[in-house]
Amino acid sequence: xxxxxxxxxxxxxxxxxxxxxxxxxxxxxxxxxxxxxxxxxxxxxxxxxxxxxxxxxxxxxxxxxxxxxxxxxxxxxxxxxxxxxxxxxxxxxxxxxxxxxxxxxxxxxxxxxxxxxxxxxxxxxxxxxxxxxxxxxxxxxxxxxxxxxxxxxxxxxxxxxxxxxxxxxxxxxxxxxxxxxxxxxxxxxxxxxxxxxxxxxxxxxxxxxxxxxxxxxxxxxxxxxxxxxxxxxxxxxxxxxxxxxxxxxxxxxxxxxxxxxxxxxxxxxxxxxxxxxxxxxxxxxxxxxxxxxxxxxxxxxxxxxxxxxxxxxxxxxxxxxxxxxxxxxx
Amino acid sequence: xxxxxxxxxxxxxxxxxxxxxxxxxxxxxxxxxxxxxxxxxxxxxxxxxxxxxxxxxxxxxxxxxxxxxxxxxxxxxxxxxxxxxxxxxxxxxxxxxxxxxxxxxxxxxxxxxxxxxxxxxxxxxxxxxxxxxxxxxxxxxxxxxxxxxxxxxxxxxxxxxxxxxxxxxxxxxxxxxxxxxxxxxxxxxxxxxxxxxxxxxxxxxxxxxxxxxxxxxxxxxxxxxxxxxxxxxxxxxxxxxxxxxxxxxxxxxxxxxxxxxxxxxxxxxxxxxxxxxxxxxxxxxxxxxxxxxxxxxxxxxxxxxxxxxxxxxxxxxxxxxxxxxxxxxx
Amino acid sequence: xxxxxxxxxxxxxxxxxxxxxxxxxxxxxxxxxxxxxxxxxxxxxxxxxxxxxxxxxxxxxxxxxxxxxxxxxxxxxxxxxxxxxxxxxxxxxxxxxxxxxxxxxxxxxxxxxxxxxxxxxxxxxxxxxxxxxxxxxxxxxxxxxxxxxxxxxxxxxxxxxxxxxxxxxxxxxxxxxxxxxxxxxxxxxxxxxxxxxxxxxxxxxxxxxxxxxxxxxxxxxxxxxxxxxxxxxxxxxxxxxxxxxxxxxxxxxxxxxxxxxxxxxxxxxxxxxxxxxxxxxxxxxxxxxxxxxxxxxxxxxxxxxxxxxxxxxxxxxxxxxxxxxxxxxx
Numbered sequence: 001x002x003x004x005x006x007x008x009x010x011x012x013x014x015x016x017x018x019x020x021x022x023x024x025x026x027x028x029x030x031x032x033x034x035x036x037x038x039x040x041x042x043x044x045x046x047x048x049x050x051x052x053x054x055x056x057x058x059x060x061x062x063x064x065x066x067x068x069x070x071x072x073x074x075x076x077x078x079x080x081x082x083x084x085x086x087x088x089x090x091x092x093x094x095x096x097x098x099x100x101x102x103x104x105x106x107x108x109x110x111x112x113x114x115x116x117x118x119x120x121x122x123x124x125x126x127x128x129x130x131x132x133x134x135x136x137x138x139x140x141x142x143x144x145x146x147x148x149x150x151x152x153x154x155x156x157x158x159x160x161x162x163x164x165x166x167x168x169x170x171x172x173x174x175x176x177x178x179x180x181x182x183x184x185x186x187x188x189x190x191x192x193x194x195x196x197x198x199x200x201x202x203x204x205x206x207x208x209x210x211x212x213x214x215x216x217x218x219x220x221x222x223x224x225x226x227x228x229x230x231x232x233x234x235x236x237x238x239x240x241x242x243x244x245x246x247x248x249x250x251x252x253x254x255x256x257x258x259x260x261x262x263x264x265x266x267x268x269x270x271x272x273x274x275x276x277x278x279x280x281x282x283x284x285x286x287x288x289x290x291x292x293x294x295x296x297x298x299x300x301x302x303x304x305x306x307x308x309x310x311x312x313x314x315x316x317x318x319x320x321x322x323x324x325x326x327x328x329x330x
Numbered sequence: 331x332x333x334x335x336x337x338x339x340x341x342x343x344x345x346x347x348x349x350x351x352x353x354x355x356x357x358x359x360x361x362x363x364x365x366x367x368x369x370x371x372x373x374x375x376x377x378x379x380x381x382x383x384x385x386x387x388x389x390x391x392x393x394x395x396x397x398x399x400x401x402x403x404x405x406x407x408x409x410x411x412x413x414x415x416x417x418x419x420x421x422x423x424x425x426x427x428x429x430x431x432x433x434x435x436x437x438x439x440x441x442x443x444x445x446x447x448x449x450x451x452x453x454x455x456x457x458x459x460x461x462x463x464x465x466x467x468x469x470x471x472x473x474x475x476x477x478x479x480x481x482x483x484x485x486x487x488x489x490x491x492x493x494x495x496x497x498x499x500x501x502x503x504x505x506x507x508x509x510x511x512x513x514x515x516x517x518x519x520x521x522x523x524x525x526x527x528x529x530x531x532x533x534x535x536x537x538x539x540x541x542x543x544x545x546x547x548x549x550x551x552x553x554x555x556x557x558x559x560x561x562x563x564x565x566x567x568x569x570x571x572x573x574x575x576x577x578x579x580x581x582x583x584x585x586x587x588x589x590x591x592x593x594x595x596x597x598x599x600x601x602x603x604x605x606x607x608x609x610x611x612x613x614x615x616x617x618x619x620x621x622x623x624x625x626x627x628x629x630x631x632x633x634x635x636x637x638x639x640x641x642x643x644x645x646x647x648x649x650x651x652x653x654x655x656x657x658x659x660x
Numbered sequence: 661x662x663x664x665x666x667x668x669x670x671x672x673x674x675x676x677x678x679x680x681x682x683x684x685x686x687x688x689x690x691x692x693x694x695x696x697x698x699x700x701x702x703x704x705x706x707x708x709x710x711x712x713x714x715x716x717x718x719x720x721x722x723x724x725x726x727x728x729x730x731x732x733x734x735x736x737x738x739x740x741x742x743x744x745x746x747x748x749x750x751x752x753x754x755x756x757x758x759x760x761x762x763x764x765x766x767x768x769x770x771x772x773x774x775x776x777x778x779x780x781x782x783x784x785x786x787x788x789x790x791x792x793x794x795x796x797x798x799x800x801x802x803x804x805x806x807x808x809x810x811x812x813x814x815x816x817x818x819x820x821x822x823x824x825x826x827x828x829x830x831x832x833x834x835x836x837x838x839x840x841x842x843x844x845x846x847x848x849x850x851x852x853x854x855x856x857x858x859x860x861x862x863x864x865x866x867x868x869x870x871x872x873x874x875x876x877x878x879x880x881x882x883x884x885x886x887x888x889x890x891x892x893x894x895x896x897x898x899x900x901x902x903x904x905x906x907x908x909x910x911x912x913x914x915x916x917x918x919x920x921x922x923x924x925x926x927x928x929x930x931x932x933x934x935x936x937x938x939x940x941x942x943x944x945x946x947x948x949x950x951x952x953x954x955x956x957x958x959x960x961x962x963x964x965x966x967x968x969x970x971x972x973x974x975x976x977x978x979x980x981x982x983x984x985x986x987x988x989x990x
Contacts, residue, residue, distance in 0.1 A: 374771075378717065397763075405717060405770055628768075
């Protein structure tokens with residue numbers, strides 16, 4: 001995947017696609033966070049709609065089942081006044097032997113403006129971005145075990161709302177790092193934004209080889225990893241993505257890697273607990289913590305709409321006037 | 331289900347949720363009928379749309395398959411200019427082990443304003459209403475064998491359009507009372523609106539125990555029950571809801587409980603024939619009657635849109651100015 | 661199907677339904693082409709939306725799976741600002757034993773304005789048009805092996821954009837004529853518009869009996885048929901519509917009836933290559949031709965939206981002001 005770093009930028013280095021956190025600068029991420037801030041107000045209004053993308057056609061191309069992510073993209077698009085086309089891949093022409101590229105080019109010919117793609121293969125969004133017409137933007141809504149960049153940005157925004165800056169933060173990411181595109185995107189984003197330390201915590205079987213090269217400290221014991229951290233990010237056990245028996249049992253997993261009240265006490269007293277959802281209560285996280293005062297899990301969902309509105313608007317070159325918004329902390 | 335009677339009302343006794351007819355006052359029902367009247371005009375206009383719920387997000391959460399009811403809610407929402415999210419429960423995150431409550435709280439966090447729920451379990455809508463955030467309204471689109479209150483209100487509106495008032499009416503409800511949430515809601519509504527007599531007609535196997543306590547007269551023979559009635563409500567044979575062999579055969583059922591021309595002649599000459607649909611021709615009703623001059627079955631469908639527009643607007647506190655509409659008969 | 665020729669016209673001979681090309685006059689087809697021309701601009705605008713059908717409800721009733729056609733109708737409707745209801749026939753009330761007619765009448769009662777129907781039975785759209793209320797328009801989106809008239813009109817528009825008129829054109833239609841509703845509609849349209857010659861090319865097993873009576877010249881050898889033609893229309897091998905073994909193999913088919921560079925050279929040097937999609941690369945058409953300079957396959961998709969916007973607007977009697985558009989060539 002040569003040139004992937006630049007593929008998502010136009011010649012002026014502005015976002016045109018949104019494919020991966022890797023390859024973006026701190027300035028890019030900061031501008032997304034600032035734009036997100038300006039969209040958080042829309043959801044609070046009585047009429048939750050702005051006409052920014054009126055007359056644009058946005059296609060949800062989900063090759064993997066998803067409720068939450070697809071819903072948030074659909075809601076984000078509708079609140080930007082765009083028309084949304086949901087394409088059900090099972091009943092689509094691909095079952096008539098049409099190739100992915102032919103499908104793309106047909107949607108292009110229908111004057112669609114943006115593709116939101118989720119696909120089981122790593123690199124699927126990049127592949128699409130390489131082949132679409134120049135005026136179309138591609139947003140990666142999760143590609144295999146590679147990246148899920150809009151999720152990482154909503155996580156960064158959530159952190160920003162609770163902490164006074166990224167520079168001094170210690171962040172622990174706990175769970176199935178190996179299969180988690182969320183974790184991969186988060187690690188890149190945290191490092192680009194300059195946090196003090198990113199820790200990953202998992203059994204050896206759920207860690208990618210040479211994970212240290214991503215800029216993280218590796219822990220195998222949760223208690224040690226949680227010492228003094230500001231942010232705890234729990235990952236879902238991705239049952240559907242695991243092939244073979246990498247894990248003994250859910251009970252065993254919770255005993256070793258589940259977040260309990262006792263363990264949470266090891267972190268800083270104002271640490272926040274995050275999870276990309278959907279949560280498996282009692283498997284990776286105790287219910288009392290998921291519903292507790294340090295949990296920001298539902299805020300992540302809320303900010304997910306604003307984050308996606310921001311990214312959709314930016315990549316289509318349609319940002320609202322920012323002058324009235326003070327710049328965000330960094 | 332303690333407190334269910336008040337759960338759907340706000341402190342000013344206005345409708346906030348719409349969960350069951352039971353527990354509402356005649357004033358509530360009358361105000362719904364009046365609001366429905368004001369919305370019947372919208373469907374007749376060239377542009378069938380009003381901006382009352384623009385920028386609101388309405389979620390159709392159907393845990394049971396349905397075409398007609400879901401379509402009418404979707405159309406009602408779109409004609410109120412709301413954004414609609416249809417959630418397909420089979421492909422939703424519940425298949426990833428997410429609980430119903432977590433699903434709810436996630437949709438809440440996306441700033442949805444209303445949940446329309448159909449569920450196989452009685453009490454599902456109440457359960458949701460007990461747990462959603464205060465600004466969200468829940469509408470029961472059918473819960474198990476309990477209630478289907480919007481159906482009952484469209485039925486009441488249809489009766490009101492044909493009769494000069496409820497006070498002197500004799501109404502017969504015929505068929506599978508035991509499994510019918512529609513019948514249960516209709517019985518409550520008719521009694522609250524003060525009709526003279528509600529008769530239920532069914533074989534013993536299709537009647538709930540102690541059905542008389544609902545305020546009805548029980549008949550086992552259709553001919554006797556139809557004598558002198560003003561309104562005949564036929565119910566669907568709910569094949570999919572019947573467990574075990576409560577009935578001999580469809581032919582036998584029609585012989586004993588099917589509405590024929592001969593039997594219809596026993597009712598008042600201006601009696602109207604109603605059915606919640608979809609109808610089983612030749613099982614519970616003869617085709618000639620379903621399509622005949624006394625049938626108001628398709629009017630029920632038409633009024634169903636206006637009724638749902640009214641209920642959605644009222645529960646969200648967004649009613650049009652009524653001053654131009656004379657109050658309806660009662 | 662007596663009276664089918666007039667069924668789609670109102671007393672003033674204007675289009676009210678759009679069911680088949682057969683039975684329409686050259687004037688009808690020309691007016692559709694002119695209207696399509698006026699809509700091609702909409703897709704090029706930054707805001708791809710006009711308010712022509714605002715407040716109208718358009719129902720997609722697809723009894724056969726389809727991606728492209730349904731998507732283009734949905735996009736066309738949304739770009740005309742209509743509300744769209746997609747009815748999934750598998751989960752619809754027909755599974756509760758509701759007849760097609762009852763379903764229709766229920767949708768009518770919901771004040772829907774237009775039905776777009778695709779159905780496996782020839783004549784399904786005519787049947788619906790015979791039974792809907794007078795204000796409702798029915799559009800045939802493909803009925804069995806009978807007609808697919810909107811596809812034919814977008815094909816005619818595409819030809820018109822590339823050729824200076826229909827009068828002198830030689831057109832070859834290649835492939836599975838027997839099962840192709842597209843071919844049947846194209847043959848009628850080409851003859852009504854007065855082309856010089858329509859050739860059909862297929863093995864005997866894929867030709868209808870007495871196909872000559874449709875006004876075509878029959879060829880069994882592709883090389884001979886392509887001599888000197890202006891337009892080549894390749895058809896899809898309709899695997900799903902073929903019953904029994906009418907064909908030896910895909911490889912064999914390509915050898916005899918696939919469009920290759922060598923064969924394309926037999927046509928006029930400015931011949932255009934068309935295909936209704938989705939294409940089977942290497943089965944009926946070589947990839948190099950599908951993607952080559954003479955291919956107008958993706959233009960067909962683009963013009964499909966404008967064509968459907970035109971037909972939807974015309975049948976509902978809502979055409980834009982044409983005065984500013986010069987009349988098109990003919």
